[in-house]
Amino acid sequence: MKKIILGLSIVLTAVLLIALTPLFLTKFGSKLLSGSDELYVLTSDQIPENTSTLYVAYTGSDQIQPRLFAIDGSEEVKVSGGYGQYKLASVAPLLKIEGKSEQETTAALARALGLPVSRIITLKEQIPQPATKSELVSVLYKSLFKQLANFTIPREELLFLEAVRQAPALEVSSLEESQKAIGRLLDLTAQVQQFSLCSVAIVNTTGEPGQARLLANMLERRGGRVIRITDIQEQSERTTINYHSEESSCESIISVVKTWFSKPLDISENPLETEKYRSQLVIFIGMDSI
Structure with a gap:
């Protein structure tokens, strides 16, 4: 019962x-x-x-x-x-x-x-x-x-x-x-203000043209501020994100970048790279992304 x-x-x-x-x-x-x-x-x-x-x-x-x-x-x-x-x-x-x-x-x-x-x-x-x-x-x-x-x-x-x-x-x-x-x-969203506080440079190391531009387009649709895109011949196996010593202003944009890639990203502080590309965040698109 x-x-x-x-x-x-x-x-x-x-x-x-x-x-x-x-x-x-x-x-x-x-x-x-x-x-x-x-x-x-x-x-x-x-x-x-x-x-x-x-x-x-x-x-x-x-x-x-x-x-x-x-x-x-x-x-x-x-x-x-x-x-x-x-x-x-x-x-x-x-x-x-x-x-x-x-x-x-x-x-x-x-x-x-x-x-x-x-x-x-x-x-x-x-x-x-x-x-x-x-x-x-x-x-x-x-x-x-x-x-x-x-x-x-x-x-x-x-x-x-x-x-x-x-x-x-x-x-x-x-x-x-x-x-x-x-x-x-x-x-129009509130997070756009946070995104615009972080300047972004995108470096394509894959040898496949247009990879940096595609990522930049997506970030700009989300309200990101991409100040530089470039291609270099020196290939990187893994996609990496380098940020300046103050990462907090870029946390929101990093979470958006992660949606673009199928594998975990190497994320680290690297003032030398951010100063080189004159941005708060530098994304190196690696061979693992294509």
Whole structure:
């Protein structure tokens, strides 16, 4: 009898959690998101066969409400790691099939988007292509309920769902249009002031042209102040970050730089390099990044 009562209690608790989730989000969703200031990407386990859409959520800050961006996923992008050109919406599912780690996949997608992606949310459910707002809410609820039934609280999916709930009717934009719109949004965040306090120099040692410019573009969209980009012939095996003696003003920008790379970075104080490049932060892009 005790086992039966315990079982019924568990089932009723799960049902109650599921039933109250929409009410919880309606009442407290905005407070839940306040201050997170990140970009999340929603994708599926399955590589889409037809024209697809990639959904990117800005999770909000103390000053700005969450926003959702629907990006044309059929655009061809270069996938780092020697994979060549693939449709944007296929990048994350492809790398998962290849057995790449979460950090490797996030870095590859960040480069493909040209944006500082904090997290990829991968659903087992197929995402309708293109999805209406109600369809996107429905597929997120379905995934959310499965996890809540197992007493797991999927914070990232809650954050993404709140961005979808606050979005108007979804309109698909090109990658270039989305980059500009997200860049304008990120320029308004409070952290931009912290980013602009840190001057950045980027040195490409890979021999592959354009690597420094791509990273600079991403940092500038995030509000960073890149004062110099250059290529040198002396190759470095590992990507390194050198900072001046006062690292605190560059901590925020360092966290953004990390999203761009699939491997841990060597970070150290090196006033000689920062003085040489006349910046507070010097990023040496190494061979481990291509």
